[in-house]
Amino acid sequence: MEYTERLSNVSVLGAAGKMGSGILLLSALEVADQMLKPENKDKHFVVNAVDVTSSALPGLMKYIRAQVLKAAEKKTVLLRKLYAGRKDLIENSDIIGAYIEDVMGIIRPGIRIEAAYESTLIFEAVSENAGLKTRLFNQINENNPNKPWFFTNTSSVPIGGLDKEAGLDGRILGFHFYNPPAVQKLVELITTPSNSNGMKEFALQLAKNMRKVVVPSNDIAGFIGNGHFMRDALYGINQATVLSSDMPLHEAIYAINRISQDYLMRPMGIFQLIDYVGVDVVRFIMNVMNPYMADENLHSPLLDQLFEVGVKGGQFADGSQKDGFLKYEKGKPVAVYSPEKGAYIPVSDFANSVDTWLGTLPESVLSWKNLVKAPNKEMLAAKAFSDLKTFQEKGAAMAVQYARHSREIGMKLVSDGVAVTAEDVNTVLLTGFFHAYGPINDFVV
Amino acid sequence: MKPSKKIFMIAGYNTISMGTGRKEFNPRKERPGLEHYIKEAGEGTIRQIGGGEHVDEGVVGNFMASRFNKQAHLGAFLGMIDPSLRLKPATRVEGACASGGLALVTGIKSALAGSAEVVLALGVEVQNTVKAIYGADILAGAGWFQRRKEGHAYFFPGQFSDRAGVYFEKYGRDKSRKAFARWYRNAVENARLCPTAQEFENKTADLEVLALTEPNPKSFTDHLNVFDCSKVSDGASAIAIVTEEGLNRCGVALKDAVEVVGIGHATDDLTALPADPTRLDTVAHAVKIALESAGITASDLATVETHDCFTIAGILGVEAIGLAPQGKGADFVLDGHTARDGKIPFNTTGGLIGWGHPTGATGVHQAVTIWEQFTGKAGDAQISIPADRPYGLTINMGGDDRTVVAIVYKKTV
Numbered sequence: 001m002e003y004t005e006r007l008s009n010v011s012v013l014g015a016a017g018k019m020g021s022g023i024l025l026l027s028a029l030e031v032a033d034q035m036l037k038p039e040n041k042d043k044h045f046v047v048n049a050v051d052v053t054s055s056a057l058p059g060l061m062k063y064i065r066a067q068v069l070k071a072a073e074k075k076t077v078l079l080r081k082l083y084a085g086r087k088d089l090i091e092n093s094d095i096i097g098a099y100i101e102d103v104m105g106i107i108r109p110g111i112r113i114e115a116a117y118e119s120t121l122i123f124e125a126v127s128e129n130a131g132l133k134t135r136l137f138n139q140i141n142e143n144n145p146n147k148p149w150f151f152t153n154t155s156s157v158p159i160g161g162l163d164k165e166a167g168l169d170g171r172i173l174g175f176h177f178y179n180p181p182a183v184q185k186l187v188e189l190i191t192t193p194s195n196s197n198g199m200k201e202f203a204l205q206l207a208k209n210m211r212k213v214v215v216p217s218n219d220i221a222g223f224i225g226n227g228h229f230m231r232d233a234l235y236g237i238n239q240a241t242v243l244s245s246d247m248p249l250h251e252a253i254y255a256i257n258r259i260s261q262d263y264l265m266r267p268m269g270i271f272q273l274i275d276y277v278g279v280d281v282v283r284f285i286m287n288v289m290n291p292y293m294a295d296e297n298l299h300s301p302l303l304d305q306l307f308e309v310g311v312k313g314g315q316f317a318d319g320s321q322k323d324g325f326l327k328y329e330k331g332k333p334v335a336v337y338s339p340e341k342g343a344y345i346p347v348s349d350f351a352n353s354v355d356t357w358l359g360t361l362p363e364s365v366l367s368w369k370n371l372v373k374a375p376n377k378e379m380l381a382a383k384a385f386s387d388l389k390t391f392q393e394k395g396a397a398m399a400v401q402y403a404r405h406s407r408e409i410g411m412k413l414v415s416d417g418v419a420v421t422a423e424d425v426n427t428v429l430l431t432g433f434f435h436a437y438g439p440i441n442d443f444v445v
Numbered sequence: 446m447k448p449s450k451k452i453f454m455i456a457g458y459n460t461i462s463m464g465t466g467r468k469e470f471n472p473r474k475e476r477p478g479l480e481h482y483i484k485e486a487g488e489g490t491i492r493q494i495g496g497g498e499h500v501d502e503g504v505v506g507n508f509m510a511s512r513f514n515k516q517a518h519l520g521a522f523l524g525m526i527d528p529s530l531r532l533k534p535a536t537r538v539e540g541a542c543a544s545g546g547l548a549l550v551t552g553i554k555s556a557l558a559g560s561a562e563v564v565l566a567l568g569v570e571v572q573n574t575v576k577a578i579y580g581a582d583i584l585a586g587a588g589w590f591q592r593r594k595e596g597h598a599y600f601f602p603g604q605f606s607d608r609a610g611v612y613f614e615k616y617g618r619d620k621s622r623k624a625f626a627r628w629y630r631n632a633v634e635n636a637r638l639c640p641t642a643q644e645f646e647n648k649t650a651d652l653e654v655l656a657l658t659e660p661n662p663k664s665f666t667d668h669l670n671v672f673d674c675s676k677v678s679d680g681a682s683a684i685a686i687v688t689e690e691g692l693n694r695c696g697v698a699l700k701d702a703v704e705v706v707g708i709g710h711a712t713d714d715l716t717a718l719p720a721d722p723t724r725l726d727t728v729a730h731a732v733k734i735a736l737e738s739a740g741i742t743a744s745d746l747a748t749v750e751t752h753d754c755f756t757i758a759g760i761l762g763v764e765a766i767g768l769a770p771q772g773k774g775a776d777f778v779l780d781g782h783t784a785r786d787g788k789i790p791f792n793t794t795g796g797l798i799g800w801g802h803p804t805g806a807t808g809v810h811q812a813v814t815i816w817e818q819f820t821g822k823a824g825d826a827q828i829s830i831p832a833d834r835p836y837g838l839t840i841n842m843g844g845d846d847r848t849v850v851a852i853v854y855k856k857t858v
Contacts, residue, residue: 076598087594
């Protein structure tokens with residue numbers, strides 16, 4: 001089965017979710033690109049958008065329509081060529097409208113898994129539950145005569161296990177997008193020895209057509225992205241706990257969040273990142289990964305504590321941030337959760353004293369925003385860390401330790417065989433997490 | 446056309462040319478509409494002539510408010526500017542991007558015909574109501590609609606990209622692209638001297654390097670990049686066209702007026718393709734008439750405001766005026782002759798690329814710039830006008846060289 005035929009009937013499972021909706025969009029756009037090729041004009045294409053939450057489907061279709069409009073407006077020069085034969089479409093607005101109708105015409109929203117029984121390719125983006133995933137794969141595989149390929153978006157569950165449990169004979173690989181899939185450039189591609197070459201080649205071609213940067217990762221729970229993030233998060237949480245002997249825990253959380261953002265020149269602090277992903281999701285991923293970790297314990301009692309009192313972070317349907325470790329107003333942290341008091345304490349109550357305790361920052365430490373757009377960011381980051389190393393302030397010393405630990409996590413991912421090269425680890429952090437420099441560097445050696 | 450009696454322009458006024466590049470511009474927020482710009486420009490002019498009661502007639506130049514703003518009947522906005530203008534005759538004229546020039550010509554003809562001594566000529570366009578990709582559809586109305594289907598998504602950039610492509614083939618790509626980049630640099634450097642210009646706040650250090658960005662045919666045109674193009678603008682300009690009697694009525698001194706001494710107005714078949722894409726024949730014709738009717742040659746000009754909707758149009762304009770032979774316009778620009786310290790400064794407040802191109806307003810804006818320069822009101826953008834060359838020229842072009850208004854002005858004192 002060649003590339004186009006493989007895309008003739010695609011299903012996206014969990015299509016109304018945060019990841020699923022983006023995967024649906026990218027799939028539909030790619031399928032439409034195939035459909036609009038003159039040689040495919042007589043072929044039929046379908047993308048099933050499957051989600052159990054029926055009430056979410058109208059909103060999903062609205063989202064997709066708005067995104068397809070945006071995509072069409074960006075590629076109207078090409079679309080005019082593709083629709084050159086349609087004499088009734090004259091103005092850009094006519095052509096953009098026709099393209100939207102064509103893309104939307106491919107998508108079939110629905111709540112029933114049976115839709116996937118005729119698919120040739122299945123994207124899975126349901127919740128991170130190995131049992132659920134196995135059940136769905138198994139059911140589809142038993143009822144689908146096409147021997148479909150399963151591309152799972154799991155960020156933590158080993159692929160080999162899913163393959164074996166669901167009896168897929170190597171017809172599954174990890175195709176892990178980053179959030180939001182329509183914007184983030186990174187795809188972690190997790191293949192197993194059972195995958196056919198044709199399947200791997202197809203996956204690479206698909207990622208290329210979706211304009212993604214592909215980083216191969218070996219099939220070890222958490223892969224590269226979460227392999228780094230979960231350990232980095234755990235380190236941050238543990239550092240805050242240690243620091244809480246010097247100050248209340250909420251102040252320590254503020255301090256570590258500042259160190260991991262302002263001092264390390266990252267787009268957000270580690271606690272804000274945990275909130276962004278979701279306290280519950282991070283805890284869940286650690287729980288998924290932990291059984292596979294022989295020599296370490298990926299578990300945080302503090303995450304359990306927050307989860308139990310319902311402090312979960314994540315996002316509202318409109319994309320705005322829910323409160324987690326931090327409380328947000330217009331997307332900016334304004335207070336920190338105190339596990340002791342069970343309440344948020346305004347940052348303004350303690351920021352000055354904690355900032356004084358941390359000490360001043362070297363001038364060479366730039367904001368992430370300024371560093372990331374600088375043409376010579378490697379050089380600037382090296383200078384900042386060289387100053388941090390010699391600065392006699394508590395915050396600077398903790399930042400250097402933090403960066404060293406992040407580097408060790410990266411190196412371990414390579415030595416454990418999760419990542420093939422150090423460069424792959426850096427690419428994941430640069431493109432998937434928008435860091436301005438890779439964790440495996442010489443700055444803090 | 447040689448004016449049969451003395452005609453002057455006075456009391457010019459420009460609003461800001463609003464759009465990307467201006468820090469006040471936020472495409473996500475609600476912005477002033479047509480009415481705001483018409484009122485601001487109209488008031489700006491009548492304030493300088495002792496009030497609207499001195500005005501006999503109004504002419505509004507506008508291209509496509511009917512689509513950009515879903516608004517027609519612009520002549521009837523005159524009374525909104527000031528109650529003193531209510532019940533006066535007013536007309537809206539349209540000739541694509543030459544609509545502003547047509548407003549001037551129409552006003553001049555009224556004054557010559559004796560039906561008005563003072564005409565308020567106003568040009569306006571508010572284009573940021575739609576994204577550029579849809580604006581391109583609207584602006585394509587300046588071409589023949591039967592050719593829209595075969596045209597580029599960005600229709601007019603596509604037309605002038607085709608002209609540039611032939612120019613490259615005939616006269617060399619490298620030299621031409623360098624001349625485009627110099628044109629862009631001159632435009633922005635001049636705009637930085639004019640507070641109402643869209644590029645007034647442009648801080649780019651090396652403008653020529655930026656302008657030499659390779660065109661990307663996948664997302665735009667084959668031969669032009671975005672820096673070769675004027676931007677999408679909202680704005681209005683106004684000026685008063687007066688006879689000697691009108692000048693006295695308004696109480697404006699002769700030194701604060703420019704005289705209109707020659708007019709060339711030409712149109713060509715909208716359904717025809719250009720005979721030679723490396724020539725602007727209609728521009729050349731209109732300029733010839735304007736210069737001849739003024740009794741001067743191109744070498745008598747102190748400054749020119751030409752219709753540089755694209756850098757290539759700027760270069761072809763230089764050749765159409767006769768300042769450089771065919772194929773040598775690029776050299777003329779690269780030799781620095783069109784820069785503000787050159788032999789004949791062009792577009793001294795930035796032109797369409799630097800100041801902005803609110804399409805229907807552009808022709809009037811050009812007249813306002815000449816009026817400012819010849820009456821010492823150009824502020825930081827002021828150039829010196831040689832005593833032996835007291836003439837200025839404006840060229841306002843509609844569509845792809847289809848409607849052209851060229852006017853020759855003379856310094857009065």
